[in-house]
Amino acid sequence: MTLLLKNVTYTFPKEKKPIISDLNLKIEKGEFVSLIGKSGTGKSTILKLITGLLKQALGEITINGQPISLGDVGYMPQKDLLLPWRTVMDNIMIGAEIQKDLQLTKEDARNWLKRVGLIDYEQALPNQISGGMRQRVAFLRAMLTGKEVLLLDEPFGALDSITKKEMQAWLLSIWQELDKTIVFITHDLEEASYLSDRIILLKQYSVEEIEVPLHRPRHADMLHSSELVGLRRELEKKI
Numbered sequence: 001m002t003l004l005l006k007n008v009t010y011t012f013p014k015e016k017k018p019i020i021s022d023l024n025l026k027i028e029k030g031e032f033v034s035l036i037g038k039s040g041t042g043k044s045t046i047l048k049l050i051t052g053l054l055k056q057a058l059g060e061i062t063i064n065g066q067p068i069s070l071g072d073v074g075y076m077p078q079k080d081l082l083l084p085w086r087t088v089m090d091n092i093m094i095g096a097e098i099q100k101d102l103q104l105t106k107e108d109a110r111n112w113l114k115r116v117g118l119i120d121y122e123q124a125l126p127n128q129i130s131g132g133m134r135q136r137v138a139f140l141r142a143m144l145t146g147k148e149v150l151l152l153d154e155p156f157g158a159l160d161s162i163t164k165k166e167m168q169a170w171l172l173s174i175w176q177e178l179d180k181t182i183v184f185i186t187h188d189l190e191e192a193s194y195l196s197d198r199i200i201l202l203k204q205y206s207v208e209e210i211e212v213p214l215h216r217p218r219h220a221d222m223l224h225s226s227e228l229v230g231l232r233r234e235l236e237k238k239i
């Protein structure tokens with residue numbers, strides 16, 4: 001699997017200047033790549049282009065050489081789009097209802113709920129759980145679509161720092177276990193450094209790629225390593 005963005009340029013309707021200009025990115029199977037950059041540099045727009053929700057006027061986006069189409073990748077948008085009238089369980093099972101070939105049973109879903117500490121909320125409605133819990137549900141829903149590529153738009157942005165650390169550990173273990181390819185947006189430079197193989201720094205008219213010099217598997221002790229602290233500082237300067 002290779003996800004390729006080639007000379008992608010995108011301008012919002014009614015805008016004059018492109019927000020994404022001549023962007024080239026190559027993401028290989030199993031990679032964990034983070035997109036960072038100041039607010040408004042187009043990170044969320046890039047994910048929407050990859051999902052096919054937005055269509056670029058110039059350039060191409062392909063998976064294994066085939067033009068991407070809607071539904072090819074799993075996507076967790078910045079704002080969780082849980083259906084308010086469906087329980088936690090029924091929100092997670094949506095993928096299996098739409099995609100008949102997806103092997104996902106309620107028992108599987110229950111096991112995942114257990115792993116993210118939500119087993120007691122299976123029958124709760126989205127407005128009966130906290131923002132952080134909703135994010136975990138949205139995350140599970142995206143992950144359990146069975147797609148190899150997962151696009152996560154600031155999935156841990158609204159979590160307190162302890163829950164965030166737990167979710168990071170959980171995400172790393174899942175990523176390894178299920179062999180997913182992840183494109184992850186974050187404003188948290190420590191998080192980008194800790195989770196990723198590669199960081200893509202977006203600036204207004206340029207892109208810089210930075211390899212993360214930490215070995216796998218990652219563990220929480222590395223958060224205090226000189227490599228990570230140094231990288232974080234370097235990113236802060238570059239941004």
Ligand SMILES: Nc1ncnc2c1ncn2[C@@H]1O[C@H](COP(=O)(O)OP(=O)(O)OP(=O)(O)O)[C@@H](O)[C@H]1O
Nearest residue numbers: 012013015019037038039040041042043044045046
């Ligand atoms: N529908 C739209 N029409 C016109 N401009 C838009 C539209 N949606 C987003 N933009 C603009 O495009 C730019 C990029 O937005 P985008 O959400 O991709 O940035 P981002 O880097 O993800 O920002 P953040 O870090 O704040 O989430 C912003 O300046 C935004 O105002």
